[in-house]
Amino acid sequence: MGVSTADGPTARFDAFVASCPSRRLLETIGDKWASLVIVALGLEGRMRYSELSARIAGVSQKMLTQTLRGLERDGLLTRTVTPSVPVRVDYELTPLGLSLIETLRHLKEWAEAHMAEVDRAREEYDRKNDSAGRS
Amino acid sequence: MGVSTADGPTARFDAFVASCPSRRLLETIGDKWASLVIVALGLEGRMRYSELSARIAGVSQKMLTQTLRGLERDGLLTRTVTPSVPVRVDYELTPLGLSLIETLRHLKEWAEAHMAEVDRAREEYDRKNDSAGRS
C-alpha cells in the first residue's frame, strides 16, 4: 500500500503495481530454489523429501522445507504423507504446477539462445571499466 | 564451489548447476526492479533517468542506478549521456533487451491466466492452517 492511492486513472499500466500478476509470478519463480524444485518435479514426476534434497545440490533443509511450503500454499504442488515408520512424504506437481513448466521452457529457450550474448556483453563492459575506468 | 566437483557424468541435468543459462536468466529478471525497468523501456521506448524514476514508483535512487548498471552490463539496454547542463541521460533497450520482452510476455500470459487459481489456493491453505492449525 502507498504505491497506488487510487485504483482509477492513476495507474496507467498495472505492471508497476505490487498486485500485478506478472510481478507476483516473478517473485515466485524468481526464487532461487522454487524454480529448481518445480523443474525437478517436472522431470521426475513424484519425489520424496530426501530425493529432492539430494537432487537439488546445495539447498539446506530449512530452505527446501520453506520452499516446498510456499509452493504447496500456491497450489503448485501437493504434499502427501504416508504414516509409516519412518514417515514417508511425497511431493508432486499439480496440474497448475505442470502448466507452469511450459512457461519455464520459454525462459529456458530464450536463455539458451541469448545468454552467450549476455556473457560477451559482460566481458566487454568489465574490460572497459577495469582498465580505462570512468571519464 | 563444492556443488559440482566434476563436470563429467555427475551433472545429469544442467539446470541444477549455477552456470545454467536458465538460472542466470531467472536471477536477472527475477530481480524486482530489473523486470520493471525492462517493461517500462519496452513500453515507452527511450526514457530519461528521471522518467524511469517517476514511472517505477517506489524505487530508490540507489536501486534504480544499480539496476540500470546491471542491465547495461548484460547488454540489455544502452546508456546515452548528453553532455549538456544539466546532464541528460537516456536509456533504451538493445535488440537483445527487446527480444527478452517477448519472453516476459509469456510469463505475463501465464500469470494472468492462472494467478487467480494461486490466490484461491493460498486462501484455502491459510484458512486450513489458521484455524485447525497443526494437530
Added chain:
DNA sequence: CTGGATCCCCCCCGATACTG
C-alpha cells in the same frame, strides 16, 4: 539532473541442535 558514497537496519539464509 544524475548518480556516487556512506551509514545502517532488516531479513534472508546457512549451520546446528532437537523432536516425532
Added chain:
DNA sequence: CAGTATCGGGGGGGATCCAG
C-alpha cells in the same frame, strides 16, 4: 526420514548527503 526451533553472519536495499 522429515521436519521444527534457534542463533548469528552477511548482504540487500532504503535514507541521506554530497559531487559533477
